[in-house]
Amino acid sequence: MRTDDKLYRLGLVLIGGVGAYFLLRSVVRDNAQNNAFASTNINAQVAARLLAAMNPSGFDWLFGVDGTDEAAVFAASQVATSYAQVAAYYRQMTRGRVLGNDLRAELNDTDFQRIQQLFSRKP
Ligand SMILES: [Ca+2]
16 A cells, blocks of 8 residues: 555544544533433523533534523523532533633623622522
8 A cells, every 4th residue: 555545544534533533522412411401400401501502503612603692691590599500510511611711701791790790699
């Protein structure tokens, strides 16, 4: 086999592997998110709703560019009972994302202050 062919095949294997990895990751996350939606725990539901509102595409790598449904963020946050619990479920569901960082990145200054005030009443 010529070196070019080997490199070509290696490239295909790498691209396929990376694709499979991201597909598997999104399946794992969808599953965790669906479980949280179906949970009887209100804070788990809120975590799933916040993730859906901030990352509507469902693809982690599109988080910053797929927009944010601010109304859905506020609606979900209203019914939360504990920010610490929501953040813990959020971290678990997303395998490591920090809720506060995502809210800061996805909301404008005014909305972020409003959400901070809202959650300060629900430690
Ligand atoms: Ca987003």
